[in-house]
Amino acid sequence: MSTRILLATRNAAKLDELRRIVVKRGLGDVEVLGLSDVDEFPEAPETGATFEENALAKAHDAAVATGLPAIADDSGLSIDALNGMPGVLSARWVGRHGDDEANLRLVLGQLQDVPEERRGAAFVSAAAFVVPDGAEVVVRGEWRGTIxxxxxxxxxxxxxxxxxxxxxxxxxxxxxxAEKDAASHRGRALRSLLPYLQEFAEGN
Structure with a gap:
């Protein structure tokens, strides 16, 4: 019997990424579900000051609402020349959520006059794993680069x-x-959670 674990996202790319990582690790008895696979529940807004706070809050809400062990991530882009912003505001940098093109164009505009040597940045991901009995862990992955x-x-x-x-x-x-899974911030964070998923699966 497989162990069902909920990834608290409606983002198909994130869901596919975790499923690929789980399969590559050989956790064949772990079935990864997304939010579209469970009954809807109220999702609290992301109000945390850090990626870790947001990831833990999302995973906790999902575990409590569904009774399933839940993973959630919060990720974003931290740009050196913008003092770490957009950071936790990455998905809504233009003031509304999820307009990728507008967010990207705003960042490029803000960096228009920034020289090459100051265009350093990092993608950051915090991933949390929360089980219904309250046990929780949160990990962090970073991927450095330039804009x-x-x-x-x-x-x-x-x-x-x-x-x-x-x-x-x-x-x-x-x-x-496959290249992105191996190197990305989210891939690094999710791989750091795999020992906890394996331990949970083996104990259930």
Whole structure:
């Protein structure tokens, strides 16, 4: 019998990413569900000051509402020249949630006169795992790189088309899903959770 774990997201790309990572780890008895696979429940707004606070709050709400062990992540882009912003506001940098193109264009405008040597940035992801009995863990992954001047690539989402990882000439949006899984902030954070998922699955 498989162990069901809920990834508290409606983002199909995030769901596919975790499923690929779980399969690669060999956790064949773990079934990863998304929010579309469970009954709807009230989702609290993201009001935390840190990625970790938001990830824990989302995972806790999902575990309590569904009775399933839940994973949630909060991620975003931290730009050196903008003092770490957009940060936790990455998905709503223009003032509304989820307008990737507008967010990206706003960042490029804000960095218009910033020289190459000051265009450093990092994608950051905090991932939380919460089980219904209250046990919880939160981990963090970072992916350093630089911000280019114009978008390139059709893979990925959000700020991927303007982020070139360290050691790469391609943007995150030009990497294959497997390449991105191996290097990305979310991939790093989710892989850090795998021992906890395995322990939970083996104990149930």
């Amino acid at each position: 280019i001047h114009e978008p390139r690539g059709a893979n990925g989402f959000g700020y991927d088309p303007i982020f070139v990882p360290e050691g790469e000439t391609r943007t995150s949006a030009e990497l294959s899903p």
